Amino acid sequence: MKKYDFIIAGGGMAGLSLAYYLLQSPLRDRSILILDREPKSQNDRTWCFWERGPLTTQTDQSEGLLTRSQPFESILFRTWKSISFHGTTYSGMLDMGPYQYKMLRSIDFYAFMEAELAKWPTIERKQATIQRIKDTPQGGFVIADDEPYIANYVFDSTFALKLDQPENHNLLQHFKGWVITTSTPCFDPKRPEIMDFRVDQQGDCRFMYVLPFDEKTALIEYTLFNSTLLLDQEYDTELRKYIDQFIETGGYQIRETEYGVIPMSDEPTQENPSEHIVRIGTSGGFTKPSTGYTFHRTQRCLQDIVQCLVETGKPQRTVPWFKRRFKLYDSIFLNVLEKRRHPADDIFTRVYTENPQRVFTFLDEDTRFSEEIQLFATMPFWPFLKAFFAVLRRKIAG
Structure with a gap:
C-alpha cells in the first residue's frame, strides 16, 4: 500500500483550496491524494464574500513561507466596490471603505483548480466514496470504496457535525436562488443588494439578495436564519412574490437555480482530533456560526495550516x-x-x-x-x- 504525504478527504472548496496552497508552498514536491465521491463539473453553488483590496504577494521564496494571498481574483465572476442595504429604518448604500464585495461561481473555481492541479505530477485524484477515516501509529488511514489508503496527514472535510446537542445553538442558514433574465433593463450592475428585509419575517430572520450581472440578469436569493427548512415550493413562492412586488421585470425567465444549507452552530469542533488527522472546512469549524460565511474564512485558515506545515512540519495552527x-x-x-x-x-x-x-x-x-x-x-x-x-x-x- 502506497503511503502519501497528504490525503485530502473531500474534493470540494476546502479540499481543493488546501491542495492549491500546498502546491504554492515549498511543500509542492510532496505526494498528495485527493478523494471525492463525485466529479466537480457543475455550478452547484455561488460564494459571496467581502475582502479588502487584492494582495499581490503569495510566496516568499527567500524565506520559504506562504504569505496571505487572494489567488482567485482572476476568476471572480463579479466584484463590487459598493453595496446596497434595505432594513427597517434605512435604505441605501453602505460605506465599505477598503472592502470589496466579491462573487465567485463554483464552476469557475472547479475549472481553475482542475487546470492548476493538472500541472503537478505529485497530485493524484480518485473518485471514491469515503467509508472510514481513523488515526493509526503509522499515519492517517482512509478506506474509500473498500480500498485502503494511508498518509502522514489526512485532511478531512467530510466529518459531519452533530448539530443536535442541547448545550449548543444549532440554527441553519438555508437559501434558494434564481438567476433570472428580464425583458426590460431593471438592475443596476454596480449596486448589489446584500440584504433586503422587505419580506415577511414570520418571527425569523429572512431577507433577499439581489446580485446583478448586467441590466437584465441577476441572482435573486431568498435566505433564512432559523432551525426549520421550508418546502421547495415555499421558497419559490417567496421569490416570485418579491420579484413581482419590487422588480419591474416586464416578465422574466429562470436560467439557473441554486439551493443550499449551511450550519450556524457553536458546536465545539476539533480541528486536530488526533495526531495524523486534521479537519478542514465546516468539519473543522471554519464556518462563522453567526453568519454562515465560509469561503473567506476557510481560505485564511488553510493558509495558516500550510504556513505551520512549512515552518514546523506539523499542521496544528495556534489560535491566540x-x-x-x-x-x-x-x-x-x-x-x-x-x-x-x-x-x-x-x-x-x-x-x-x-x-x-x-x-x-x-x-x-x-x-x-x-x-x-x-x-x-x-x-x-x-x-x-x-x-x-x-x-x-x-x-x-x-
Missing part, C-alpha cells in the same frame, strides 16, 4: 487565547436569534448602518476590543445582556 472571544460573540448572537429576543431585521439594520466599515472588520474578526465595544453599544442592550447570561448558563450546564 484572546482571539477566542469571537466564539462567545457568535454564541450570544445565535442565542438572540434562537430565542427571538429582538427582531433580527432591526439588529442587522443597526449593525450595518451604525458601524460603517467597522462591521466588516468585526465579522472578519480583525477588530480591536475597543472597536468591538463601540459596535456592541449600537445593539439593543437588554436582549443581548439576557443572551449573554443564557449562553453562560448553557455552557456551564453543558
Whole structure:
C-alpha cells in the first residue's frame, strides 16, 4: 500500500483550496491524494464574500513561507466596490471603505483548480466514496470504496457535525436562488443588494439578495436564519412574490437555480482530533456560526495550516487565547436569534448602518476590543445582556 504525504478527504472548496496552497508552498514536491465521491463539473453553488483590496504577494521564496494571498481574483465572476442595504429604518448604500464585495461561481473555481492541479505530477485524484477515516501509529488511514489508503496527514472535510446537542445553538442558514433574465433593463450592475428585509419575517430572520450581472440578469436569493427548512415550493413562492412586488421585470425567465444549507452552530469542533488527522472546512469549524460565511474564512485558515506545515512540519495552527472571544460573540448572537429576543431585521439594520466599515472588520474578526465595544453599544442592550447570561448558563450546564 502506497503511503502519501497528504490525503485530502473531500474534493470540494476546502479540499481543493488546501491542495492549491500546498502546491504554492515549498511543500509542492510532496505526494498528495485527493478523494471525492463525485466529479466537480457543475455550478452547484455561488460564494459571496467581502475582502479588502487584492494582495499581490503569495510566496516568499527567500524565506520559504506562504504569505496571505487572494489567488482567485482572476476568476471572480463579479466584484463590487459598493453595496446596497434595505432594513427597517434605512435604505441605501453602505460605506465599505477598503472592502470589496466579491462573487465567485463554483464552476469557475472547479475549472481553475482542475487546470492548476493538472500541472503537478505529485497530485493524484480518485473518485471514491469515503467509508472510514481513523488515526493509526503509522499515519492517517482512509478506506474509500473498500480500498485502503494511508498518509502522514489526512485532511478531512467530510466529518459531519452533530448539530443536535442541547448545550449548543444549532440554527441553519438555508437559501434558494434564481438567476433570472428580464425583458426590460431593471438592475443596476454596480449596486448589489446584500440584504433586503422587505419580506415577511414570520418571527425569523429572512431577507433577499439581489446580485446583478448586467441590466437584465441577476441572482435573486431568498435566505433564512432559523432551525426549520421550508418546502421547495415555499421558497419559490417567496421569490416570485418579491420579484413581482419590487422588480419591474416586464416578465422574466429562470436560467439557473441554486439551493443550499449551511450550519450556524457553536458546536465545539476539533480541528486536530488526533495526531495524523486534521479537519478542514465546516468539519473543522471554519464556518462563522453567526453568519454562515465560509469561503473567506476557510481560505485564511488553510493558509495558516500550510504556513505551520512549512515552518514546523506539523499542521496544528495556534489560535491566540484572546482571539477566542469571537466564539462567545457568535454564541450570544445565535442565542438572540434562537430565542427571538429582538427582531433580527432591526439588529442587522443597526449593525450595518451604525458601524460603517467597522462591521466588516468585526465579522472578519480583525477588530480591536475597543472597536468591538463601540459596535456592541449600537445593539439593543437588554436582549443581548439576557443572551449573554443564557449562553453562560448553557455552557456551564453543558
